[in-house]
Amino acid sequence: MPPTATAATTTTPDAKRDAILDAALTLFSERTFDGTPVPLIADTAGVAAGTIYRYFPSKEALVNALYRQWKGELRRVIVDGIAGGTTVREQFGLMWQGLWRFGAEHPRAVAFIETHHHASYIDDESRALGQQIEDESIAFIEAAQARGEIRPADPCIVMSLVLGAFTGLVKHAGADGLMLDENATRESEEIMWAALRAS
Amino acid sequence: MPPTATAATTTTPDAKRDAILDAALTLFSERTFDGTPVPLIADTAGVAAGTIYRYFPSKEALVNALYRQWKGELRRVIVDGIAGGTTVREQFGLMWQGLWRFGAEHPRAVAFIETHHHASYIDDESRALGQQIEDESIAFIEAAQARGEIRPADPCIVMSLVLGAFTGLVKHAGADGLMLDENATRESEEIMWAALRAS
């Protein structure tokens, strides 16, 4: 394999592309997709409008790339939490702390994912990724229920409740100035585990 | 007083205005504010584009009227729940069931309120209404904590968690086809009370 090609890609793994994605994340999370003109994304990213079309074939392709990037990161947090623990309690703790850290570091990403979840311009591949996360979460809940460690409620309800609570927390924190606080992590984790655990 | 004038107003308390608001609710919740052309709202409502400007001075005024209408309804549900019960457990039960019914009957309204909460075109009066609901909710939580009936966590966190969980539930149910189910109401109420109650 040619080492130069790989090296070049490693040095500048697409600084412009990343700047565009980052600007889009900020703007889409604050003003929605349709409310954000492409030239504004360009300005914010520090590039010209035309440059965006060198990296993404259309505004829709851009929003889908962004969605997949962050939904993928979120998935890794959940999967790693599940993989990292041995007991259900431990798995949930890791997952919640991972989510919390993710929310504290990337509040814009949480808002963006939430807002664009059911949008019409989200394509099939992006939607499939969302579905995969749901399936994996529900499989985890069902397994834990089978072991009698999570209360035997509809797994769909349990998942929506927990993910919804997390999203609500991040969104509210973003508006005011909560988060990162060590104590709040523990508090919220305790509350949610009290909600989940059997009997 | 002229009885005819009053009668006329009673018969049609603004059928067109209501049709416009209803069409806007559907479209804004499905496609966002900026993603919804005014002529499409007009078509959906069964009126001409110009007619909308007879009832609302601008698209922004329309979205604010809509926001206040539904945020007001939501507030009544919460306030009535608190007012209707004598114990904290009972108050929470009424509130959750009220929210549940509201979500089942008006899923579009829940999605709309959630999506437009922090939007830039939401004016000060609308924002104040949102703040009022937060203040009232937090006052309720603090009072219950003082009586030792809700766990002594940051009231802000508790509120975000509960409201977020509710929103997550409705949004997910809207996508698939949950809700209205008598059993699911009870299940989710139990889960959330387990999360809240002291020790």
Place this chain on the structure above:
DNA sequence: GCAATATGAATGAATATTCATTCCAGTGCC
């Protein structure tokens, strides 16, 4: 010098809003 890359003014398609016109219910007059 020459590819590859970046630029931003120009283009054409949408969009919010306006306004000249049509419609209609109610009123007074025969």
Place this chain on the structure above:
DNA sequence: GGCACTGGAATGAATATTCATTCATATTGC
């Protein structure tokens, strides 16, 4: 009762603006 009249309500084509996308030109790195 029938009939012209009037003012508010409704219309939808026209206007002025905004936006996604393109492309001829400029810049960069080698």
